[in-house]
Amino acid sequence: MITPRRFWIRTHGCQMNVHDSEKVANLLLHDGWELARGMGDAELLILNTCSIRDKAEHRLYSELGKLREWKQSAPGRTLGVAGCVAQQQGDVLLRRFPQLDFVYGTHNLRRVPEMAAAALRGVRDSQTEENRSQDRFDLPSRHPSLVGDPAGRAFVTVMEGCDMFCSFCIVPSTRGREISRVGAEIIAESRDLVASGIREITLLGQTVNAYGRHDRRRAAARSERNAGGAVDRPPTDAPDSFTGLLRALGEIPQLARLRYISPHPIFFDDELIRAHGELDVLCPHVHLPVQSGSDRILERMRRRHSADEYRQLIDRLRASRPDLAITTDLIVGFPGETDADFADTLKLVRDVSFTDSFSFKYSPRPGTAAASMTDEVCESVAQARLEQLQDLQRSLTLGAHRARVGETTEVLVEGPSRRGGAQLSGRDPFHRVVNFSTGAEASPAPGGLIRVEIVDATPHSLIGVWNQAFEDDRRSRIVKTGAPFADEQRAVIGR
Ligand code: SF4
Numbered sequence: 001m002i003t004p005r006r007f008w009i010r011t012h013g014c015q016m017n018v019h020d021s022e023k024v025a026n027l028l029l030h031d032g033w034e035l036a037r038g039m040g041d042a043e044l045l046i047l048n049t050c051s052i053r054d055k056a057e058h059r060l061y062s063e064l065g066k067l068r069e070w071k072q073s074a075p076g077r078t079l080g081v082a083g084c085v086a087q088q089q090g091d092v093l094l095r096r097f098p099q100l101d102f103v104y105g106t107h108n109l110r111r112v113p114e115m116a117a118a119a120l121r122g123v124r125d126s127q128t129e130e131n132r133s134q135d136r137f138d139l140p141s142r143h144p145s146l147v148g149d150p151a152g153r154a155f156v157t158v159m160e161g162c163d164m165f166c167s168f169c170i171v172p173s174t175r176g177r178e179i180s181r182v183g184a185e186i187i188a189e190s191r192d193l194v195a196s197g198i199r200e201i202t203l204l205g206q207t208v209n210a211y212g213r214h215d216r217r218r219a220a221a222r223s224e225r226n227a228g229g230a231v232d233r234p235p236t237d238a239p240d241s242f243t244g245l246l247r248a249l250g251e252i253p254q255l256a257r258l259r260y261i262s263p264h265p266i267f268f269d270d271e272l273i274r275a276h277g278e279l280d281v282l283c284p285h286v287h288l289p290v291q292s293g294s295d296r297i298l299e300r301m302r303r304r305h306s307a308d309e310y311r312q313l314i315d316r317l318r319a320s321r322p323d324l325a326i327t328t329d330l331i332v333g334f335p336g337e338t339d340a341d342f343a344d345t346l347k348l349v350r351d352v353s354f355t356d357s358f359s360f361k362y363s364p365r366p367g368t369a370a371a372s373m374t375d376e377v378c379e380s381v382a383q384a385r386l387e388q389l390q391d392l393q394r395s396l397t398l399g400a401h402r403a404r405v406g407e408t409t410e411v412l413v414e415g416p417s418r419r420g421g422a423q424l425s426g427r428d429p430f431h432r433v434v435n436f437s438t439g440a441e442a443s444p445a446p447g448g449l450i451r452v453e454i455v456d457a458t459p460h461s462l463i464g465v466w467n468q469a470f471e472d473d474r475r476s477r478i479v480k481t482g483a484p485f486a487d488e489q490r491a492v493i494g495r
Contacts, residue, residue, distance in 0.1 A: 008042035013050025019155040029143035031113035049083035071099045078119040084174035090128040107131040130176045137181045150414035152447030154198045159205035167302045167369035180212045183239045200257035209263040211242040243271040250281040277320035285431040289329035293348025294341035325355040325430040333362045333382025335373035394459045401457030411452045436464035
């Protein structure tokens, strides 16, 4: 017999989705649900979907088909679908899949406990309406049993939605219009997280460095209308800018690392660039999507900057913080991309010397501007370009990793290494994966900050050795070997 009121969430897609799953897990924990050990002992299963790549709907349909058996194998089991596919399809999913109990979109996370409770009474429901108010950020503080995955790190939402409408991207349809969160709430949540042991915070937003821009614009318009009167304040009491927010968060004692994802190149200003050289808490890594190195393709993508403007931005960032690691996103085979356009992308990748990149073949997303472009690149050409680009990136990444052999780097410990054996793994300030071996006597605990000597490098990770002599006792926790990963440290959100 299954344990009553246990849930499991299977998450696909980006950090935004991972964080949405954490928020829903938090809501359910506050509502009296418990975390299951996996799907097998869950009474409630939620699939948090992603539609950024092709065939997301088909993958979901196939997953739901397989889950019919899961649902029927124990009484009272409840099945929900969330995320971008849910946002787009809503009721259609309920009509098509009788085994499905509820569907909720990206603006309706707060409804999950009531939908789950209603499902137990046999009520099927779909909630996908857009919510443009601050209510959507109004969520309870982190439940004590929500450890987070990996331990020691947490995401904090600073804004949601996107008004950029890049021609290939479905996000403005699935996440809605851009809205920034009240600054005081971001700071309060971050303080609470740090007080609970979190050492690294990643600020999340679709165009995170555009934070507060609409509030500032509206406040300026009001001030203009009230000219001669008192200066109007932004309604959200947000810090004046994204950099103001970073500086305010940098004041939190014991916050060791601050990151943000994903910025847009056009929202970097002098203040933010300068902060990279001045704020110790800000990690020396920026993930800055460029998508293409061809001006012609960037224009068709509606990215609103040229390849040279991107290069100049990187130069200015590196002038501010010389050791900054830059990673990016790239698309090959965008409609109309010629060999010359692709050569421009390879040139940009060499010029910037990205530490790493995520590259994908273009696939049309229904409802986007690019989906109606007819000059598609044939599959075999796109595949060949992808392989060529990834070969180049592998050699750049390996070069960047090899150049660091002999350094000692600070690692936030995550858990056992995917390489297996007795190695552990974590991330350094440059967001590089560091796999490291430990001494026989003791092991660093997940969530601890330690220092590791880099002794080797692969294209995927740095290889290191932890020696307790490197330890900074002020910031780290040590556990005896044999019990390094207690139950409460395991991942909360299944992936
Ligand atoms: S900036 Fe462009 S790629 Fe990024 S989320 Fe917005 S529309 Fe999509």
